[in-house]
Amino acid sequence: MEHSLLDYYKAIERTSSQMLEAAKTENWDQVVRLEGACAVLIAQLRYKSKTDELAPEDRREKTKIMQRILRTDAQIRCLAEPWLNDLSQLIDRNQPQPMH
Template sequence: MLESAKQSDWDGVTRFENTCSVLINELRLQSQGAELTREQRKEKTRIMQSILRNDAQLRVLAEPWLATLEHMGRVPASSALH
């Protein structure tokens, strides 16, 4: 998703975002009631931190694009890219 944003491929970003949403929901369902080992918790933390770093970079790249859409009246100012 980040690579698509770096290339200003916003359609690609949207496709990846939709795919990520499906995968996240599946992971949530599978993790219900599951106990993680210490190593698994560490790995989960590492992955989450990586996702947050990528998300922050993506937002920096998307802000001008979102501002353009807001100016055109197509996206409310309170909208957020997830």
């Protein structure tokens, strides 16, 4: 089945929403898996966009989808920030300390 460019944007939006739900439940492994799925979709979208163009009405829809994705991404970042800080502290604790 051939997917349109807009189908890829919609799939990225769905996956982004799933990432937000996983982040809300602090299921960071799932967030990471879904982030990988988004990366694949984005690569496919980039490839497809080399040969296809969006119709004017699809461009408006794309803009709305992208705005929703950006809002979702911001929410995920807010939820992930404490986890990332904890991870950073854990990594810092496991680093050998320099000798003076």
